[in-house]
Amino acid sequence: MSRKPETPADPASFTKKDLLDIESLSKAEIQMILDTAESMAEINKRTIKKVPTLRGRLVANLFYENSTRTRFSFEIAERRLTADSISFAAATSSASKGETLLDTCRNLEAMAPDAIVIRHQASGAPHFLARNLKCAVINAGDGTHAHPTQALLDAFTIRRAKGKLDGLRVAICGDVRFSRVARSNLALLPKMGAEVTLAGPRTLLPPEIERTGARVTTRIEEAVDGADVVMMLRVQKERGGGLGFPSDREYFELFGLTPERRKLARKDAIVMHPGPMNRGVEIDSAVADGPGSVILDQVEAGVAVRMAVLYLLIGVSGDE
Ligand code: CP
Secondary structure, three states: OOOOOOOOOOOOOOOOEEOOOOOOOOOHHHHHHHHHHHHHHHOOOOOOOOOOOOOOOOOEEEOOOOOOHHHHHHHHHHHOOOOEEEEEEEHOEEEEEEOOOOHHHHHHHHOOOOOEEEOOOOOHHHHHHHHHOOOOEEEEEEEEOOOOOHHHHHHHHHHHHHOOOOOEEEEEEEOOOOOOHHHHHHHHHHHHOOOOEEEEHHHOOOOOOOHHHHEEEHHHHHOOOOOEEEEEEOHHHHHHHOOOOOOHHHHHHHOOOOOHHOOOOOOEEEOOOOOOOOEEEOOOOHHHHOOOOOOHHHHHHHHHHHHHHHHHHHOOOOOO
């Protein structure tokens, strides 16, 4: 179910300097990003997928952690809006010679980018830059803290599939403890009226989780039962997410989304995963590739949502 593209919002009406997390966005601002992304999605359906909206603007993409979806979709978004963009990989930069994050960014800022997109293994790194730099800073994922554009693209995908967010039952299952995707979705979905249930092994549910107000369970079946949306999370082995499980097989048996567990959700439920997937660990291939899976729709939405974020943050209203 797709929404009719709206007229894009005037970027002057979006007054944020940076996009660092979902908590600092109001419901109206989230709505504005999602509506603007609808207009961007319409551009992405054209034969010539390019508009001059960000001509003369420069975006620097700094990825200190690996990425496929986020990095490529930001780069595609920048090209589609005709921004100039440069991409930086930590391994081939002077960061490998010991240059600090702040020095790296101050040096980049001297080359006058309008925005810096940053993914970093340290929680809070984008916030630190935003306090120290004049240009816009966009968080493309920081440690275990936040992944705001992922939550926005997830919301966009859900809204397209279900026509709304308000009143939906969303199960977020798996490695909640190490997941910035879970944290950002937990900040966004209840704000937009959805009811979230978190499920995972006790060792992968952070101690502070009870304070979020979300329903929490250690049984995936309980979370999935009657859900409109089932969002599976990657086991983040690189952050310690595999700890406490003797094998992937045991994790899959207790917490994997199998076709049998999928049947507990509503018949018209959608299945989501931010990627990259550990097939046969948190999700069965038959479910990932089966009916109701919107996993590739999420990837497609990533381009439109990141175009919307760039436009609202550094688009120019009127003649300049
Ligand atoms: N969902 C996501 O952030 O994927 P990447 O790590 O590939 O960017």
